Amino acid sequence: xxxxxxxxxxVFMGQLLLGLINGAxxxxxxxxxxxxxxxxxxxxxxxxxxxxxxxFATLLGMRYLGINYWAALLLAPLFVGLLGMLIERVLLxxxxxxxxxxxxxxxxxxxxxxxxxLVNFFxxxxxxxxxxxxxxxxxxxxxxxLPKYRAWVLLAALVVCFATWYIIxxxxxxxxxxxxxxxxxxxxxxxxxxxxxxxxxxxxxVALAAFAGVxxxxxxxxxxxxxxxxxxxxxxxxxxxxxxxxxxxIVTGLAMGLIEGLTKVYYPEAANTVIFLVxxxxxxxRPAGLFGKEA
Amino acid sequence: MRVAGPPPETRHQGTEKKHNSNxxxxxxxxxxxxxxxxxxxxxxxxxxxxxxxxxxxASSVALAVTAVMATAAQAEISDGEIRIGYxxxxxxxxxxxxxxxxxxxxxxxxxxxxxxxxxAPIQVFSADDRNSADVGANTVREWIDTRNVDMVAGLVASSxxxxxxxxxxxxxxxxxxxxSAASSITNEHCTPNHIHWVYDTYPLANGTAQAVVQQxxxxxxxxxxxxxxxxxxxxxxxxxxxxxxxxxxxxVRHPFPTDDFSSYILQAQGSGAKIIGxxxxxxxxxNAINTASQFGVVEAGQQLAGLLVFLNDVHAMGLDATQxxxxxxGWYWDMDDEAREWAERYYxxxxxxxxxxxxxxxxxxxxxxxxxxxxxxxxxxxVREHMMRQPIHDFFARNGRLRxxxxxxxxxxxxxxxxxxESTHEWxxxxxxxxxxxxxxxxxxxxxxxxxxxx
Numbered sequence: 085x086x087x088x089x090x091x092x093x094x095v096f097m098g099q100l101l102l103g104l105i106n107g108a109x110x111x112x113x114x115x116x117x118x119x120x121x122x123x124x125x126x127x128x129x130x131x132x133x134x135x136x137x138x139x140f141a142t143l144l145g146m147r148y149l150g151i152n153y154w155a156a157l158l159l160a161p162l163f164v165g166l167l168g169m170l171i172e173r174v175l176l177x178x179x180x181x182x183x184x185x186x187x188x189x190x191x192x193x194x195x196x197x198x199x200x201x202l203v204n205f206f207x208x209x210x211x212x213x214x215x216x217x218x219x220x221x222x223x224x225x226x227x228x229x230l231p232k233y234r235a236w237v238l239l240a241a242l243v244v245c246f247a248t249w250y251i252i253x254x255x256x257x258x259x260x261x262x263x264x265x266x267x268x269x270x271x272x273x274x275x276x277x278x279x280x281x282x283x284x285x286x287x288x289x290v291a292l293a294a295f296a297g298v299x300x301x302x303x304x305x306x307x308x309x310x311x312x313x314x315x316x317x318x319x320x321x322x323x324x325x326x327x328x329x330x331x332x333x334i335v336t337g338l339a340m341g342l343i344e345g346l347t348k349v350y351y352p353e354a355a356n357t358v359i360f361l362v363x364x365x366x367x368x369x370r371p372a373g374l375f376g377k378e379a
Numbered sequence: 380m381r382v383a384g385p386p387p388e389t390r391h392q393g394t395e396k397k398h399n400s401n402x403x404x405x406x407x408x409x410x411x412x413x414x415x416x417x418x419x420x421x422x423x424x425x426x427x428x429x430x431x432x433x434x435x436x437a438s439s440v441a442l443a444v445t446a447v448m449a450t451a452a453q454a455e456i457s458d459g460e461i462r463i464g465y466x467x468x469x470x471x472x473x474x475x476x477x478x479x480x481x482x483x484x485x486x487x488x489x490x491x492x493x494x495x496x497x498x499a500p501i502q503v504f505s506a507d508d509r510n511s512a513d514v515g516a517n518t519v520r521e522w523i524d525t526r527n528v529d530m531v532a533g534l535v536a537s538s539x540x541x542x543x544x545x546x547x548x549x550x551x552x553x554x555x556x557x558x559s560a561a562s563s564i565t566n567e568h569c570t571p572n573h574i575h576w577v578y579d580t581y582p583l584a585n586g587t588a589q590a591v592v593q594q595x596x597x598x599x600x601x602x603x604x605x606x607x608x609x610x611x612x613x614x615x616x617x618x619x620x621x622x623x624x625x626x627x628x629x630x631v632r633h634p635f636p637t638d639d640f641s642s643y644i645l646q647a648q649g650s651g652a653k654i655i656g657x658x659x660x661x662x663x664x665x666n667a668i669n670t671a672s673q674f675g676v677v678e679a680g681q682q683l684a685g686l687l688v689f690l691n692d693v694h695a696m697g698l699d700a701t702q703x704x705x706x707x708x709g710w711y712w713d714m715d716d717e718a719r720e721w722a723e724r725y726y727x728x729x730x731x732x733x734x735x736x737x738x739x740x741x742x743x744x745x746x747x748x749x750x751x752x753x754x755x756x757x758x759x760x761x762v763r764e765h766m767m768r769q770p771i772h773d774f775f776a777r778n779g780r781l782r783x784x785x786x787x788x789x790x791x792x793x794x795x796x797x798x799x800x801e802s803t804h805e806w807x808x809x810x811x812x813x814x815x816x817x818x819x820x821x822x823x824x825x826x827x828x829x830x831x832x833x834x
Contacts, residue, residue, distance in 0.1 A: 348642035
């Protein structure tokens with residue numbers, strides 16, 4: 085059998101694929117963060133909570149309203165997106181003129197409130213969401229057993245990531261958005277409703293997190309703490325990619341998934357820390373991040 | 380380490396406190412206490428008293444006299460109240476296995492006891508230890524200093540428990556550990572001031588690993604949480620597997636906590652072992668089992684052995700993912716009529732079926748209150764000695780007895796998780812396969828490293 089650094093090729097390939105799937109999650113989450121930070125300059129600490137709310141909306145929607153997985157893929161992000169817009173309109177806008185730190189504190193506080201409330205009602209053990217019927221089972225790929233659902237996660241996440249990148253970087257709407265954050269006064273003079281754009285952007289960013297939450301629901305137990313566990317890693321990914329860089333977030337997310345996957349084979353004890361090691365290296369050598377523009 | 384052995388000064392305070400309860404009330408004791416420090420004694424009577432105490436302590440018969448004094452002095456309930464402090468993880472990873480449900484079980488025990496002991500009302504208060512040894516130890520220190528707590532109940536994460544028992548020993552207070560897993564709590568970390576009620580890692584490994592090997596699962600791949608508890612459980616399991624003729628063919632130590640187990644499950648699949656042993660707990664176990672089910676581990680012929688699995692974990696994962704899982708438990712709500720009757724009362728109040736820990740909190744509190752009632756005292760040594768003399772038998776513990784190392788040994792059970800077809804309702808989750816007799820389940824005293832055990 086071919087060996088790669090003492091690991092059979094089949095196992096190695098399997099780990100790469102799994103790493104890529106995890107990376108797709110990182111990409112999706114860090115993308116939302118990057119959009120919000122890049123365009124609104126808000127450090128959204130409520131992002132993990134929004135991811136968690138997406139998963140909870142899926143679970144509770146099925147339990148109480150009979151909404152199935154495919155409908156939830158659309159409805160949960162919509163619901164969380166609306167909630168996000170409400171938060172932006174009612175709370176974040178009022179502190180828009182203050183230092184970024186206030187936005188960070190506000191969103192962090194909101195995250196704690198959402199989490200605490202749900203812990204109170206649902207506990208922390210988490211509940212299981214069944215894998216949709218069409219995606220049960222898996223493929224025998226020759227080097228590993230690949231569950232269908234994980235293949236779907238990879239596909240869905242990649243499609244959404246690149247669609248987002250395309251909208252922001254290649255369409256007229258995206259151009260308005262970027263211009264609106266660059267020089268809001270001028271854009272408003274051209275008759276563009278900038279505050280509305282900002283609200284929509286925040287809503288869209290958190291909807292991306294909620295979408296990741298729906299994808300995660302059948303994979304991990306749906307619990308109120310699922311978001312905060314992931315958030316720190318996702319922030320590290322954004323920092324490595326370069327705060328606010330859309331493409332940077334996507335590519336770094338996937339790359340970090342791969343690096344983490346390989347660490348799990350060669351030195352599993354460090355799997356939780358390897359991303360932060362990369363972050364430290366990047367901050368030392370390229371403080372603006374791999375894809376960031378020097379300020 | 381800040382929790383390492385009490386400094387001599389604190390020890391001295393501990394002895395002094397015992398004598399202080401000679402005085403009728405707290406204020407008087409405090410007066411003497413402060414007077415002594417200021418070297419200004421309020422009157423001659425007290426001076427004589429203090430000199431007497433000093434002399435007694437210094438004399439060669441100190442031991443005997445102190446013992447007599449202690450019994451005489453403590454034959455009453457301090458402050459005219461029994462104060463129970465419930466310390467547990469109320470909001471984190473371990474919330475559902477003890478947490479607010481355990482507090483409710485404690486309140487049930489107090490209510491069933493009538494709310495008072497020999498006319499002394501029972502007061503219950505609680506705090507969240509947030510799984511931090513520092514927070515836990517400081518909370519208990521504060522309870523001792525400002526509220527004169529008589530008994531600390533709950534006690535979940537092993538790290539918190541070990542820190543708290545040090546504080547209890549320094550201040551001669553009392554604690555009943557119901558939720559912690561580490562067997563070291565009554566081994567190298569034993570104190571005369573705490574007892575361990577529900578289960579520990581020793582019977583977990585003994586029960587599950589032995590049963591699995593005997594059923595033909597003789598090659599194991601260990602999935603271990605990379606911290607003290609995981610390592611301890613792993614070594615216990617390794618010992619049991621090898622003693623029974625099995626073999627550990629591989630393993631991986633994963634960071635604590637881990638969300639995504641797919642990589643480790645893939646490695647376990649590649650190892651060719653018949654059994655994948657899970658030396659982890661809580662969310663980690665849940666995630667590992669879920670992932671294994673997604674990757675078709677059981678269908679491919681491998682079996683999982685969960686070494687520390689609680690009822691709430693199985694409930695959360697659902698029977699699809701957990702069916703067939705073997706586990707060792709100290710109690711199961713549906714195991715017989717007595718257990719069921721209590722569990723149903725609990726269910727009416729909490730809306731969930733109790734875990735073994737929550738049932739154990741009721742059981743241990745009730746026994747504690749009975750001991751206080753029988754001895755008319757809340758002195759730790761008196762109460763503990765009485766508890767050791769009584770056989771322990773109730774809806775929770777069968778053939779139970781409290782050993783000198785503080786371990787309450789009782790029958791343990793090997794259970795199998797039911798399949799969705801076998802289960803008749805939401806909480807119908809386990810089938811009890813065998814009973815592991817109390818005297819076989821736990822670490823024998825002959826192997827004990829506890830300072831209270833004469834080997």
